[in-house]
Amino acid sequence: MSIRRKSFPTAGEITFAPRAGRPWGSILLFLGPALCFYFAFIIYPVLVTFYNSLHTLRMDLGMTYEYVGLQHFKEVLFEDEVFWRSARNAMTWAVVAPCLDIPLALVLAFTLHSKIPLARAFRTVWFTPLLMSYPVVGVIWLWVYNYDWGMANLTLRFLGLGDYAQAWLASPTTALPALILVTTWMFAGFNMVVMLAAIHAIPMEYLEAARVDGAGPWRRLCHIIIPLLRPTIVNLIILDVIGKMKQFALVWVMTRGGPMWGTETVATYVIKRAFEWKTLDLGYPSAIAVLWFVIIFGLSVGLTRFLQRREALEF
Amino acid sequence: MRTTAAKALLMVPVLLYTVFSAGPYVWTAMMSLRTTDEIYRNHYGLPIPPHFWKFYTAWTEFGYATYFKNSAIVTVTAVAIITVVGAMAGYGFARRRFAFRFREPLFLLLFLSIMFPPQIMILSLFQILIKYGLFNTLAGLILVYVATELPVTIYLLRAFFAQIPVELEEAARIDGCTDWSMFWRVMFPIARPAVATTMILNFIYFWNEFLYAVVFITKQEIRTLPLAIQFLVSDQYFDIGMLATGLMIATLPVLVMYLFMSEWFVKGMTAGAVKG
Numbered sequence: 290m291s292i293r294r295k296s297f298p299t300a301g302e303i304t305f306a307p308r309a310g311r312p313w314g315s316i317l318l319f320l321g322p323a324l325c326f327y328f329a330f331i332i333y334p335v336l337v338t339f340y341n342s343l344h345t346l347r348m349d350l351g352m353t354y355e356y357v358g359l360q361h362f363k364e365v366l367f368e369d370e371v372f373w374r375s376a377r378n379a380m381t382w383a384v385v386a387p388c389l390d391i392p393l394a395l396v397l398a399f400t401l402h403s404k405i406p407l408a409r410a411f412r413t414v415w416f417t418p419l420l421m422s423y424p425v426v427g428v429i430w431l432w433v434y435n436y437d438w439g440m441a442n443l444t445l446r447f448l449g450l451g452d453y454a455q456a457w458l459a460s461p462t463t464a465l466p467a468l469i470l471v472t473t474w475m476f477a478g479f480n481m482v483v484m485l486a487a488i489h490a491i492p493m494e495y496l497e498a499a500r501v502d503g504a505g506p507w508r509r510l511c512h513i514i515i516p517l518l519r520p521t522i523v524n525l526i527i528l529d530v531i532g533k534m535k536q537f538a539l540v541w542v543m544t545r546g547g548p549m550w551g552t553e554t555v556a557t558y559v560i561k562r563a564f565e566w567k568t569l570d571l572g573y574p575s576a577i578a579v580l581w582f583v584i585i586f587g588l589s590v591g592l593t594r595f596l597q598r599r600e601a602l603e604f
Numbered sequence: 605m606r607t608t609a610a611k612a613l614l615m616v617p618v619l620l621y622t623v624f625s626a627g628p629y630v631w632t633a634m635m636s637l638r639t640t641d642e643i644y645r646n647h648y649g650l651p652i653p654p655h656f657w658k659f660y661t662a663w664t665e666f667g668y669a670t671y672f673k674n675s676a677i678v679t680v681t682a683v684a685i686i687t688v689v690g691a692m693a694g695y696g697f698a699r700r701r702f703a704f705r706f707r708e709p710l711f712l713l714l715f716l717s718i719m720f721p722p723q724i725m726i727l728s729l730f731q732i733l734i735k736y737g738l739f740n741t742l743a744g745l746i747l748v749y750v751a752t753e754l755p756v757t758i759y760l761l762r763a764f765f766a767q768i769p770v771e772l773e774e775a776a777r778i779d780g781c782t783d784w785s786m787f788w789r790v791m792f793p794i795a796r797p798a799v800a801t802t803m804i805l806n807f808i809y810f811w812n813e814f815l816y817a818v819v820f821i822t823k824q825e826i827r828t829l830p831l832a833i834q835f836l837v838s839d840q841y842f843d844i845g846m847l848a849t850g851l852m853i854a855t856l857p858v859l860v861m862y863l864f865m866s867e868w869f870v871k872g873m874t875a876g877a878v879k880g
Contacts, residue, residue: 318783319692322692326747331751341727352731400614417862419873420862422813422833429628432628479874535722542837559727563730
C-alpha cells in the first residue's frame with residue numbers, strides 16, 4: 290500500500306499538496322507587477338493628495354510644506370464662490386445629461402429592435418462619436434456652434450427660427466446647455482448599444498407569451514421590456530452621472546470654463562487653481578480634489594444602493 | 605400593409621438622428637479635403653476637387669508626423685504593458701490556488717478605484733513624476749496610463765479567467781508545467797477573446813486621453829495628438845481647412861479599425877461600461 294502510494298500519488302494528494310505551502314513565488318510573479326503599478330501610481334498618490342490637502346505647498350520655494358490643518362477645507366466650503374459655481378455646473382451636468390441620454394437611447398434601441406432595414410449600419414454610425422477624443426469633438430462642435438456659419442444656427446435659420454440663432458458659447462446661460470448637448474451626442478449611441486444588447490438578451494418566450502395573452506406592443510414594452518432592462522438602465526445612469534461629474538476635457542477645449550464661470554466644472558477648477566492661477570500652491574486644489582472625491586465616491590455608492598436594490602452590478 | 609407604413613414612419617426619427625449623429629463628422633471630413641479659401645467661400649460645399657495633398661502638408665509641415673508618432677509610441681507601449689501585467693494579475697486574482705489573506709480586500713480596493721476621479725491623483729502624480737525625473741517624458745505618461753487603466757483591465761480579465769475550468773490547468777500541471785509556463789501556454793491563449801476586448805478598450809482610451817497629457821506634458825516635441833489639437837486650435841484658429849485635416853489624422857486610425865471590426869469595438873467599449 291505504502292509503496293503504491295509513493296509511485297502513484299492519488300488525486301487527493303495532488304490537489305492537497307500545493308495547499309500545504311502557498312505558491313508564494315507564483316503569487317508574487319502574477320500579482321507583483323500589477324500591485325507595484327497600483328500602489329506606486331494610484332494608492333500612494335491618493336494618500337499624498339490627502340496629506341497635501343492639509344498643507345500649503347509652495348511650488349516656487351521648492352515644494353516646501355507648511356501645515357495648515359483644515360484651513361483649506363474651510364476656505365473651499367465657506368469662502369470660495371467659484372468652487373460652488375463649478376460644483377453647481379457639474380451637478381447640473383450630472384443630472385441633466387442622463388435625463389437626455391437615457392430616454393433617447395431607449396427610444397433609439399427600440400426602433401432598431403423593431404427590425405427596420407439597415408439596423409446594423411445605423412448602429413455603427415450612432416456609436417462612432419464615442420471613438421473620438423474630446424479635443425477632436427470639441428473642435429468640431431466649436432464649428433457647429435459658430436455664429437455665422439455653424440450647423441446649429443444654420444439649421445435654425447433654415448427652419449425659420451433665425452431669431453433664436455445666437456453665439457451659443459458666448460453667453461453664460463446657453464454655454465452649459467450647449468456643452469451638455471455635445472456629451473449627449475457622444476453618449477446616446479453608446480447607451481443605445483448597451484440597451485440593445487440587453488433587449489436582445491430578453492428571452493423571446495416572454496414576449497411571445499405576452500403576445501399570445503393579447504398584449505400589444507406598447508404594453509409589452511412597459512410591462513416586460515422596461516422592467517427587465519432595469520438593471521442595465523440603472524447601471525448606465527450611474528455611469529453617466531459619475532462620468533459627467535468628472536467632466537474636464539470638453540470644457541477645457543471648448544470654453545475653458547467661461548464665459549463668467551458658466552461652464553466651469555470642479556475638474557477644470559482644480560487644474561486651473563494648481564497650474565494657471567499664480568497661487569503656486571498645490572495644497573488648496575488638493576483640498577478641492579479630496580472634497581470632490583468624497584462626494585463622487587459617496588454618490589456612486591449611494592446611487593448604487595438606492596437604485597439597484599441589491600441587484601448585482603453586472604457587466 | 606399597416607406594418608410597412610409603421611416602419612416607414614419609424615424611419616423618420618431614425619434618419620433625423622443619423623443626420624444629427626453623423627452630420628458634424630461628415631462635414632469635418634469634407635472640410636479636410638478643401639482649402640480654407642474654398643471653405644470661407646462656402647462652408648458646406650462638396651470637396652470637388654478633393655485636395656488630398658492637404659494630408660501630406662499637415663503631416664510634414666504642421667508637425668502631425670511627430671504628434672502621431674508620440675501618440676503611437678504611448679498607445680502601443682502602454683497597451684502592451686497593461687495587457688501582460690493585467691492578464692497575469694487577472695489570473696492571479698481568479699484562482700483559489702493563489703489565495704492569501706488580504707487578496708479579496710485588495711481586489712475590492714482595486715475594484716473601487718475604478719470610480720476614483722483622476723483629480724484625486726493628478727496633482728500628487730505631478731509632484732512624484734517631477735521628483736523621479738519622469739515629468740515631461742513619454743515614459744512617465746505611459747506608466748501613469750498603465751496604472752490608471754489597470755483596475756478595469758484586471759476586473760474584466762479576472763471575470764473571464766474565473767470561468768475557465770480548473771481541470772484544464774490541473775491536467776497541464778500533472779504534465780509537469782510550472783504555473784508560469786502553464787499560464788502562457790494554456791490559459792492566456794484561451795483568454796484571447798477577453799484579452800482582445802481589453803486591448804481595444806485600452807487602445808481607444810490611451811489614444812484619446814487628454815487630462816493627464818495636459819498636466820504631464822509641456823514640451824511641444826512630445827505632445828500627443830489630443831494635446832496637439834488643443835494647441836493648434838488657438839494657434840491656427842482661422843486655418844479651418846488645415847485643422848479639419850488634422851482632426852481626420854487624429855481620428856482615422858481608430859475609425860478605420862472600427863469599420864473593419866465594429867463588433868469587437870462595441871464589445872470592448874461596452875465591457876468598459878463597468879467603469880464609473
